[in-house]
Ligand SMILES: Nc1ncnc2c1ncn2[C@@H]1O[C@H](COP(=O)(O)OP(=O)(O)OP(=O)(O)O)[C@@H](O)[C@H]1O
């Protein structure tokens with residue numbers, strides 16, 4: 001599967017609202033994202049970064065244009081099929097972690113595998129392995145409120161990997177943690193990328209962005225590739 005496109009967009013655009021209050025959040029975007037790519041998306045607040053991420057992750061629908069994920073035109077899929085793509089092909093990491101507060105670290109990860117129909121013993125084994133990978137073996141039964149921001153984000157990374165997705169989408173994963181935890185989170189993502197995972201990460205931090213293999217800049221909804 002190496003060197004084939006995992007995501008292709010064709011004249012992808014997103015407009016919010018109606019005239020005269022229209023916002024052109026994303027304009028005519030054509031992207032080719034290969035398996036194993038590591039892409040950073042940078043741009044000022046309001047430039048369209050989250051809009052693009054939500055479209056790539058099939059959380060939202062484009063106004064015009066198309067997205068192909070592993071060759072499938074997602075505009076032809078119904079809600080069930082879209083949910084399946086989100087569950088099986090995409091791992092999300094958000095700025096605010098989005099963990100379930102009543103479930104502990106292990107259960108948060110097991111839950112996403114439960115939706116994918118994985119057997120309960122396998123779920124626990126895999127969740128433990130993933131938490132070990134993000135260095136949280138000693139926090140298995142901690143609830144999100146009993147974890148630091150950086151630890152919660154590492155649980156969220158482990159959760160994103162639970163169903164072996166083809167793509168990891170991370171929207172400002174270091175936005176809510178201190179610099180050191182942020183570096184730790186980025187090292188984990190880099191390690192995952194070295195193992196072949198495709199990663200797209202939004203960041204305000206240029207130092208972080210420059211560690212990616214490709215940098216895309218968005219300005220007023222226009223995406224351009226940055227050659228550094
Ligand atoms: N649901 C919505 N309805 C109307 N306008 C929206 C909606 N969501 C986003 N926008 C507008 O679209 C533009 C792009 O928003 P987006 O969230 O993609 O920005 P961003 O680059 O992620 O910004 P930030 O760095 O602050 O997270 C903004 O001008 C925003 O106000």
Ligand SMILES: [Mg+2]
Nearest residue numbers: 049050051171
């Ligand atoms: Mg955003």
